[in-house]
Amino acid sequence: MLELKDVHTYYGNIHALKGISLTVNDGEIVTLIGSNGAGKSTTLRTIQGLNKPRSGSVVLDGVELHKLPAHQIATLGVAQSPEGRMIFPRMTVMENLEMGAYLRKDRTTFNEELDHVFSLFPRLKERISQKGGTLSGGEQQMLAMGRALMAKPKILLLDEPSMGLAPLLVELIFDIIKKLNEEGTTILLVEQNALMALSIAHRGYVLQTGEIILSDSAKNLKNDEMVQKAYLGVE
Amino acid sequence: MKNIRSGITFGIVGGLLTFLFGGWSVVIIGCLMGVGLGMGLGAKLERKDPVQIAISVLPTALVSGAILVLLSIYQNSFVQEAIGKHPVESTIVLYGSLLGFLGAVLFTTLLAALHGLPEKREQQWKMALLALLIVAFPFVDKLTSLRWTAQIIFALIFVILGLGLNIVVGYAGLLDLGYAAFFAIGAYTTGILSSPQHGIYMNFWLVIWIAAGMAAIWGFMLGAPTLPLRGDYLAIVTLGFGEIVPVLFKNLIDVTIKEPFTCWILPGIINLFGAKTTMACITLLEHEDLTAGEKGISPIGRPYLPFIGEFKSSDPIPWYFLIICIIILSVFIIRRLRDSRLGRSWMAIREDELAAAQMGIDPVKTKLAAFAMGATFSGFAGAFYAAYIAGIFPSVFDFSASIIILCVVILGGIGNINGVIVGGLVIMTADRLFLPALKDFLASLLTHTVLPSISNPVVQLAVKDNANPILYRFLLFGLTLVIMMAVRPEGLIPNEQVRAELHSAEEETKE
Numbered sequence: 001m002l003e004l005k006d007v008h009t010y011y012g013n014i015h016a017l018k019g020i021s022l023t024v025n026d027g028e029i030v031t032l033i034g035s036n037g038a039g040k041s042t043t044l045r046t047i048q049g050l051n052k053p054r055s056g057s058v059v060l061d062g063v064e065l066h067k068l069p070a071h072q073i074a075t076l077g078v079a080q081s082p083e084g085r086m087i088f089p090r091m092t093v094m095e096n097l098e099m100g101a102y103l104r105k106d107r108t109t110f111n112e113e114l115d116h117v118f119s120l121f122p123r124l125k126e127r128i129s130q131k132g133g134t135l136s137g138g139e140q141q142m143l144a145m146g147r148a149l150m151a152k153p154k155i156l157l158l159d160e161p162s163m164g165l166a167p168l169l170v171e172l173i174f175d176i177i178k179k180l181n182e183e184g185t186t187i188l189l190v191e192q193n194a195l196m197a198l199s200i201a202h203r204g205y206v207l208q209t210g211e212i213i214l215s216d217s218a219k220n221l222k223n224d225e226m227v228q229k230a231y232l233g234v235e
Numbered sequence: 236m237k238n239i240r241s242g243i244t245f246g247i248v249g250g251l252l253t254f255l256f257g258g259w260s261v262v263i264i265g266c267l268m269g270v271g272l273g274m275g276l277g278a279k280l281e282r283k284d285p286v287q288i289a290i291s292v293l294p295t296a297l298v299s300g301a302i303l304v305l306l307s308i309y310q311n312s313f314v315q316e317a318i319g320k321h322p323v324e325s326t327i328v329l330y331g332s333l334l335g336f337l338g339a340v341l342f343t344t345l346l347a348a349l350h351g352l353p354e355k356r357e358q359q360w361k362m363a364l365l366a367l368l369i370v371a372f373p374f375v376d377k378l379t380s381l382r383w384t385a386q387i388i389f390a391l392i393f394v395i396l397g398l399g400l401n402i403v404v405g406y407a408g409l410l411d412l413g414y415a416a417f418f419a420i421g422a423y424t425t426g427i428l429s430s431p432q433h434g435i436y437m438n439f440w441l442v443i444w445i446a447a448g449m450a451a452i453w454g455f456m457l458g459a460p461t462l463p464l465r466g467d468y469l470a471i472v473t474l475g476f477g478e479i480v481p482v483l484f485k486n487l488i489d490v491t492i493k494e495p496f497t498c499w500i501l502p503g504i505i506n507l508f509g510a511k512t513t514m515a516c517i518t519l520l521e522h523e524d525l526t527a528g529e530k531g532i533s534p535i536g537r538p539y540l541p542f543i544g545e546f547k548s549s550d551p552i553p554w555y556f557l558i559i560c561i562i563i564l565s566v567f568i569i570r571r572l573r574d575s576r577l578g579r580s581w582m583a584i585r586e587d588e589l590a591a592a593q594m595g596i597d598p599v600k601t602k603l604a605a606f607a608m609g610a611t612f613s614g615f616a617g618a619f620y621a622a623y624i625a626g627i628f629p630s631v632f633d634f635s636a637s638i639i640i641l642c643v644v645i646l647g648g649i650g651n652i653n654g655v656i657v658g659g660l661v662i663m664t665a666d667r668l669f670l671p672a673l674k675d676f677l678a679s680l681l682t683h684t685v686l687p688s689i690s691n692p693v694v695q696l697a698v699k700d701n702a703n704p705i706l707y708r709f710l711l712f713g714l715t716l717v718i719m720m721a722v723r724p725e726g727l728i729p730n731e732q733v734r735a736e737l738h739s740a741e742e743e744t745k746e
Contacts (some may be wrong), residue, residue: 002678038392048593049592050592050593051588060416062379069592069597070589070592070593071592071593071594071595071596071598072595072597073593074594074595079593080593086585086587086589086590086593087590088582088583088586088590089586089587090586091582091583091586095579098579099579099583099591099594102576102579102580102583102594102595102596103594103595112469147594151594151595178693
């Protein structure tokens with residue numbers, strides 16, 4: 001469904017992605033793990049069109065994303081719950097969710113999707129008229145994910161959904177990711193919490209300083225000696 | 236007790252204002268004071284029985300009315316003499332004071348009592364009362380021969396400009412420092428299309444739309460290359476544009492436009508082959524004085540309506556109702572825009588451009604729409620202004636005009652329609668009514684009372700020359716802005732979202 005081929009992305013002179021190739025198939029959870037500065041978020045930003053690759057291609061169902069501006073990529077069914085959440089702080093929870101459905105014009109499916117989001121995140125329903133900026137970190141994460149879901153995306157990009165959350169909340173969020181996937185959403189999950197990510201993903205890629213050094217099924221990666229040492233903290 | 240104190244403050248302020256304007260002004264000041272005081276008091280009270288509220292605020296209303304009338308009578312008997320005018324006839328004083336007192340008491344209790352009604356009914360009543368005041372104002376003004384309407388019209392022009400700029404600055408969050416340029420484009424379009432300058436006399440009702448369209452087109456043309464810029468850079472570009480446009484209009488006095496193909500390209504090609512050209516060059520315009528430079532264009536055609544006839548400068552009432560209609564139309568359109576998909580995407584862009592793009596909003600298109608829409612309203616204002624003044628001069632549209640419009644938006648409350656209307660009225664009535672009246676008052680007070688008692692001629696001259704508040708106009712504007720930013724940065728009537736952001740830090744520390 002989504003395929004990156006030899007993608008090179010730069011920040012000015014800094015070579016951030018040094019030829020990334022990866023695929024995400026329909027209905028999969030694929031995780032991208034790696035330490036700080038490995039290029040995980042940059043990969044997502046490149047898919048989203050916020051950074052343009054200098055060479056290589058990003059293809060979604062035959063459409064070349066790397067040639068399109070960000071807002072058009074969104075119309076093709078790519079939604080992201082961004083790192084640092086990037087919700088609209090001065091809009092209410094409801095308005096944020098409405099913005100997520102900006103591209104959809106029919107009211108009935110909007111209500112369905114809204115019910116769906118509220119069934120996943122009942123907390124958001126309680127906070128419906130509160131300003132996004134006044135929510136707690138966990139609630140903001142839920143809002144960012146909910147907003148991405150409102151677009152009913154073909155593929156959902158999640159950037160560090162566990163960042164800065166209490167362990168109990170992390171488990172909740174990952175349960176929801178799993179549930180979403182069972183409902184048929186394809187997910188590309190970027191995580192530092194490799195243990196959690198590998199426990200729900202089907203396949204995984206390990207990213208190091210802009211290059212993919214390993215790719216395998218999640219189960220094999222979990223048992224890989226190098227991964228265990230570097231990312232799972234097993235001696 | 237607190238209520239009585241605000242009643243006393245209102246009474247004193249109102250009373251001092253009668254010092255400046257004298258005569259019948261006490262009637263209008265009394266009514267306006269009552270409205271302000273009543274709304275202020277009502278908002279603080281709990282919703283309960285209207286009659287009870289009325290009784291509870293009645294003492295305050297009586298106190299403020301009494302102070303107003305006492306000061307107004309004092310003005311007539313003592314202050315008039317001090318500024319060298321004869322006291323007004325005692326009948327006028329009597330009736331004026333009586334009406335002013337009644338107005339103050341009635342409106343205070345009425346507006347406070349309205350708060351006792353359910354919220355929706357309260358709004359309806361307030362709207363009805365507001366409509367009544369708006370309609371009655373020019374006639375009361377005419378009866379009392381205060382001549383305020385003509386000045387209020389200027390304030391209302393700036394209200395429209397503020398509403399337009401509010402779309403750009405308030406909704407889309409783009410700082411535009413050259414907004415007066417679009418005002419100028421609207422005004423000059425009107426000037427060129429309905430004046431003896433070119434012998435074109437188009438109907439005002441048509442020209443006003445063309446002017447708005449022209450302003451929108453220029454908003455689009457300026458926006459297209461510059462809107463990918465962000466924040467400060469955009470502000471600098473608009474600043475430049477605002478400077479260029481008045482200079483351009485000042486210098487478009489000798490315009491020659493030749494058709495490029497027949498004048499340069501064809502002869503050029505022929506010359507290349509060494510042949511002598513004898514082609515007739517098609518000239519579209521030759522030495523045409525487009526804008527009359529510093530002299531300005533005048534007279535400019537005026538609107539005409541059946542039954543009313545042509546609008547005249549001597550009678551401001553038709554103009555007043557025309558601009559009120561334009562404002563109502565603008566507010567209606569802007570409200571619909573704000574609540575539309577486009578309005579939502581403006582706000583998303585203002586909040587976070589990247590996140591907005593991820594939602595599928597095209598940032599450049601959205602910003603362009605904001606620029607063009609904002610410019611459209613200044614086109615309306617420009618056309619009205621040109622027709623009302625019946626003449627336009629490039630100096631009116633310089634940088635200070637842009638800044639005053641920005642002040643209107645900031646003082647009133649960024650992003651809030653009602654706030655911008657109040658901001659425009661406050662700033663422009665202060666500029667057009669209050670300062671000139673204060674100047675006259677000070678000048679006559681000085682010549683009749685203060686100056687004769689100063690013996691040193693140097694000091695006398697210095698005092699006389701400097702006691703002109705109009706000289707300090709921009710100082711006062713600046714000071715107001717500084718104080719506003721320090722005390723109430725969200726504006727007089729703030730937008731909820733802006734207030735939430737500005738005060739979120741305080742709330743956090745309170746917790």
